[in-house]
Amino acid sequence: MRGFHMFRITTIAVLLTSSSLTADLVQINMDQSISTHPILTGTETTTWRYTGQVMQGPTSALTVIPNSYLGPIIHVNTGDEVRIHMQNNLAYESTTHWHGLDIPDAVDGHPKDAMPAGGSYDYDFIVRNRAATYWYHPHPDMMTGEQVYRGLASFFIVSDAAEQALDLPRGEFDLPLCIQDATFSASNQLDYGNQTMSGFFGDTTLVNGNVNYNYSAATRIYRLRLLNGSQSRILKLAFSDGTPMVVIGVDGGLLEAPEEYPYLIMGPGERLEVWADFSNKNVGDVLSLNTLAFSDNTGPGQGVAKSLMTFTIDRAESETLVLPTTLVPMGEVFNAADIQGQKTWAINFSFGNFFINGGPFSMFYAASNEQSPGDALEMVTITNTSGMLKYAHPMHFHGRQFQIYSRSITSQGATGYNTVKDGLVDSGWQDTFVIMPYETVKYLVRWSRHPGLFMYHCHNLPHEDMGMMRNFHVLDTTCPSDLTHDAMVDVSDFLEVIANWGTPFGDVTGDDLTNVNDVLATISDWGICNAGFRDIPNTNKPTISLPSKK
Numbered sequence: 001m002r003g004f005h006m007f008r009i010t011t012i013a014v015l016l017t018s019s020s021l022t023a024d025l026v027q028i029n030m031d032q033s034i035s036t037h038p039i040l041t042g043t044e045t046t047t048w049r050y051t052g053q054v055m056q057g058p059t060s061a062l063t064v065i066p067n068s069y070l071g072p073i074i075h076v077n078t079g080d081e082v083r084i085h086m087q088n089n090l091a092y093e094s095t096t097h098w099h100g101l102d103i104p105d106a107v108d109g110h111p112k113d114a115m116p117a118g119g120s121y122d123y124d125f126i127v128r129n130r131a132a133t134y135w136y137h138p139h140p141d142m143m144t145g146e147q148v149y150r151g152l153a154s155f156f157i158v159s160d161a162a163e164q165a166l167d168l169p170r171g172e173f174d175l176p177l178c179i180q181d182a183t184f185s186a187s188n189q190l191d192y193g194n195q196t197m198s199g200f201f202g203d204t205t206l207v208n209g210n211v212n213y214n215y216s217a218a219t220r221i222y223r224l225r226l227l228n229g230s231q232s233r234i235l236k237l238a239f240s241d242g243t244p245m246v247v248i249g250v251d252g253g254l255l256e257a258p259e260e261y262p263y264l265i266m267g268p269g270e271r272l273e274v275w276a277d278f279s280n281k282n283v284g285d286v287l288s289l290n291t292l293a294f295s296d297n298t299g300p301g302q303g304v305a306k307s308l309m310t311f312t313i314d315r316a317e318s319e320t321l322v323l324p325t326t327l328v329p330m331g332e333v334f335n336a337a338d339i340q341g342q343k344t345w346a347i348n349f350s351f352g353n354f355f356i357n358g359g360p361f362s363m364f365y366a367a368s369n370e371q372s373p374g375d376a377l378e379m380v381t382i383t384n385t386s387g388m389l390k391y392a393h394p395m396h397f398h399g400r401q402f403q404i405y406s407r408s409i410t411s412q413g414a415t416g417y418n419t420v421k422d423g424l425v426d427s428g429w430q431d432t433f434v435i436m437p438y439e440t441v442k443y444l445v446r447w448s449r450h451p452g453l454f455m456y457h458c459h460n461l462p463h464e465d466m467g468m469m470r471n472f473h474v475l476d477t478t479c480p481s482d483l484t485h486d487a488m489v490d491v492s493d494f495l496e497v498i499a500n501w502g503t504p505f506g507d508v509t510g511d512d513l514t515n516v517n518d519v520l521a522t523i524s525d526w527g528i529c530n531a532g533f534r535d536i537p538n539t540n541k542p543t544i545s546l547p548s549k550k
């Protein structure tokens, strides 16, 4: 013990004199306002739009998508502190969700934190997530679909050292593409009226806010950061000329190695990164990126084949990049044998609505099976096997990226499942997945260390707005100093703190920073740490009031 004590003092002294401990601060002023944009020929379309300005940090933290009414792309690095002052100039309340980020509940965009019309909100958080294509969009109760539909959405791109060490397409060859659909009135205005139990399906495809979108490409390799920003449309993506769908990244970042698929299933809210190799194409070639038909009980309007956009190869350039054989390790790979608890939530249909876990959304309510200690490793089972009406749903869970453990389908759902199964990308870190009719999906998650209320919901936005959304209550972390998850606070945890100095990943004290306070907390917690995850005493249930369900 004495030896350890000396090591501690020496290490702290060294670290306190280091100059590389501060993370970058990126401060942005944004607003949500009404403007017009020339989407179609003739009358401009009224859109709702995020605009922003970098107040502190690199000006490259914001880039504008050319010819688009979508919001600016936010670019930050893991470990950065991001402060976004959001001004709501709409005539409605709003709140912004940073989809995929593991951040405190007060800045997650929960509808309880909505700012009124004319109000503002400060989103201040440390980026703990790894490099990936995240995105941001409004999340007010019962109005998320319409606010996204009218234009409030864009990318939130995180980079880190592991990603930067790879030889991936950069600059103009790193291409974010947001796929949406809309219906326009005779006067070129966005029409959100025609909804069914399946949701909303527009007759016009928009890519980065453009109709008939064509991208003029070189004979090069592109990193396509695909975002399905649709209201309800699940995509089954394929190139018209059979160019393979080589996936390098998913919701929560780069895969361990590239994976090739015949087509890609992508529900609303999901992101996929594709290594698109046009280096062997000819100048003059035109490829269409299509969504293919899929079938059987997925809901009217779902599964319709159409072309989404085109790539026109208009110039010859030489390419030197080659597809890496390995990308980025997962980090912690969860083992089902190690779980500390389980949750089972059923999708069902009653009283003309889709619900999950037995009832509609209620602002502050989390049921007893919707609570767990922060940092606990659990298995979640989602079933889509009961009830009269079974459609495909894109399920999204706030707060933490997770790992898909299994999928199983009953014989009644097999026909439809066979039309999508070869394009389900379940590898890597996920925050949103498609569950098919008659399917059960299990995933493994280590809950966030941020306590509070986090939503889980269907990302078919009309479904979400009708109440297919619930709260999950993350309780205070039982053993915050047990960073290595071995039920002991010992030298291994101390070394984790040291190894993660200046980042959010060795945080014990709950401030998302790893510094001397975390060393002191680890020392004071030294010894056996009985997590006691399996049974949560009643005293740990939320003390917040439970309003009547609407």
Ligand SMILES: [Cu+2]
Pocket (backbone or CB within 6 Å): 354, 392, 393, 394, 458, 459, 460, 463, 464, 468
């Ligand atoms: Cu749904």
